[in-house]
Amino acid sequence: MRKRSSVLAALAAAAAVLAAPAAAPAAAGTQAAGPSGTSATRTFTFRGMTLKIPSGWKVHRQKDYAVVVTGACGYPEPFLPGCEGFWVFGGKAITKVPVGGGYVTYTGESQFHPFSGVIQCPFDAEEQWNAADRRVSAGLRQVGRGHRAKYSAWGNTCVTPSGRKTRSFTQREWYLPSSKILVVDVWNTPGLAKALRNAAWR
Incomplete structure (x- = not known):
């Protein structure tokens, strides 16, 4: 069984709140016509960064991170199998990352995981995630x-x-x-790279 970090400890306690139909999404409720004029958008702000995202994406915020659900998801948790979306982590969430029984601060030199131990495959809970130790692509992105x-x-x-x-x-x-800020995506989310490229700051 995987061992969760303190970053995710509050999420289990908040399950009832997140599952409640009356829970308000973290993103601002403003909507506007999309570039094609056919799809509505909303804004999602995190630590001064504002993204314009499709109105169908649901934002679930927990202290210093957020899960942005873009498709099917039974329960919005980072790295939970079967939860389509991406994650946005803040400074506290990436300062003490459990690795090999200890804690490290994320720098981008190693792949990010918010907990240690065996990690389930994002697409099948019965399978394990065999993490890479080499990048397939790297660089600077606007x-x-x-x-x-x-x-x-x-x-x-x-x-x-x-x-x-x-x-x-x-x-x-x-x-x-x-x-x-760290944004992590394993679903190759359509439109995410563009939303980040067009981000606004305050």
Whole structure:
């Protein structure tokens, strides 16, 4: 069984609140016509960064991180199998990352996971995440005017308990060290890269 970090400890206690139909989304409720004039958008602000996202995406905020659900999701938790979306972490969430029985601060040199131990595959809870130790892509990416993120893409595989590989996937990470923001996506979310590129700042 995987061991969760203190970053995610509050999430389990808040399950009833998140599941309640009356719970308000963290994103601002403003809507406007999308670029094509057919799709509505809303804004999501995190630590001074504002993204314009489709109105169908649901934002669930927990202290210094947020889960942005873009598709099917039974319970919005980072790295929970079967929860389509991406995660936005703040400075506290990436300062004490459990690795090998200790804690490290995320710098972008290694792939990010918010807990230690065995990690389930995002697409199948019965399979394990075989994390990569090498990037498949890296560089700087624009995140709004005057901000650049340290971008990394990591190749990973899902394996059965017997070790058989079932599928491959890429974890994409945008890290803004000055703003203390990390965006993590394993679902290759359509429109996410564009939303980040067009981000507004205050």
